[in-house]
Amino acid sequence: MTNIQSMTGQAPAGPTEELATISRGRGQRPKPAWRLMLPTPTPWLITGLVLIGSIIVFGAIGPLLVGDPAAISNVGLSGPSAEHWLGTTQTGQDVLAQLAHATRGSLLIGFLVGVLATVLSAFFGIYGAYIGGFADEAFSLLSNVFLVIPGLPLVIVISGFVPRESRGLWTIAVVLALTSWAASARVLRAQTLSVRNRDYVAASRVSGERAWRVIAVEILPNLLPVLASQFVFAVIAAILGEAGLSFLGLGASSSSTLGTMLFYAQNGFALPLGAWWWFLPPGLMIALFGMGLSLINFSIDEIINPKLKNARLVRKRARQTARIQKKAVTS
Template sequence: MSAVTAARSRRSGAWRAFLRDREGMSGLLVLVLFGLLALLAPVLADPAGLDVTKAEGASVAPPSWDFLLGTDHYGRSVLTMVLHGGQVTLLVGLAATVISMILGTLIGIASGHFRGLTGGTLNRLTEWFLVIPYLPLAIVLATVFPADVPKLFAVIIVIGVTSWSSTARLVRAQTMAIEARPYLERAKALGGGHWHQMTRHVLPNVMPLVLANTTLTVSIAIIAETTLSFLGLGDPLRMSWGRILDDAYSQGAIDRGAWWWIVFPGVAVVLVVRAFNMCGRALERILDPRLEGR
């Protein structure tokens, strides 16, 4: 019972510390705002407004009372596109991060726990992914992905399987530090197997690190989705912030002076990425006492 109470006390103390962190709370409020806008997008803006055959505005019209963020070349509301595009961008970012965190955590723990050929092979695999430039690898995989796989699913898989290496590296280092602690030696002496050691002793101790790194990985995944969509490798049937920017670039929004077509989706990407980074930095300060006061 005392162990359970101590765990609850640590979680409660970490939450209170996060509430006192101005940077973390500012980022959290921004994320809550964008999350609500994405969830309420069908209520705030009719999805029919994304259909080019039902566009009601003038082509490339600046912001007005009728269209608060202006229109695109089809006469569609940029506000409608940004609201609905946030659903896809956030979905891809979060889903890809889940895949990345699972792969990074499993490979990191295994490479730090096992010695010999198994641990060495996993460590070399992690280093290989670290050395190869992340974005070009994602572009290549997105290009060669089977055509019969839904594009949105393909983008999630591509981002997830190319962004786990940094997490694995951090988890491996933490695992090796935990392996040297006395209670791990005691578990081995009492006959605890590899699965018992990794799940009951190592995993709970690396989860705070994984949690802090998750918020930083989401921002990377969102940037990757925006980049792939901007390059025309995203789902052409779904609106996203990257696709809005791709349409604006291909239609010469800069030359036509349609700044609203580029600024508003671009600002949305910057704010969400910055908010996740702010939350991640706050969690790092809370979970790592060495960063306290910096």
């Protein structure tokens, strides 16, 4: 101890000093403003990022490494083997090749719907709340109408009126986006009404800044965590919605998605025949993708709701305190 004290000029901190440091929160440098906009690394966030990253890589690179998903062979409805890792369908098509192309199609639909729904909700929610007056009332009425109408029946009705030969990825993405923006718009409207009355926003308006610049520079940065959360939720809803439409035969007939895989597996009596390798991979892929996005969304919620982050920090400090107290007792 004498050597340590002579080298550092002070005695090493004991358990009592460590407890005091934890309680005061000392030893932590203030984080930059941009870092506060990012979710805190947690096991849940890392797990979600690994799951989503793996699925995206599989959907992007997988179709380049597998064969033609529509190629028919004379080995029909066979289980996994060295030649066909995930078996074959009733007509001898390779399930792994179908899964790779279907994952890419579902990811593309999810991304398109996420972008379109976020843009629509931002326009009707943020712009309408900032402008106020008749525009805000009209936008609120429109979003309320979409909220009152049940989502899935509306999607089924709209998809039913679209000719089968015209139902591609873009058509399904537009249909899903038009029916999934209203709830996000209501949340963004409430957040914008809170932000637009702050002093720095009022100062920008008084100084003569244009509406689009005030929204982009002063209001939008404060809503980025909410927008990110709404985007993630829109992607999850889009993939599940597309799978439901495809299972009912109303999906993208000219494209391959996870929903179309389940549709053809159901029509091919995969479940009664015990061909689990046909319907289980696409269903598991949808479940894993939804779980990964949900874990990421939980981490984003900590930015939107500081109470969640504070509760996690309290639990972390409690564990540190218990560990130091145990160390003091044993020493």
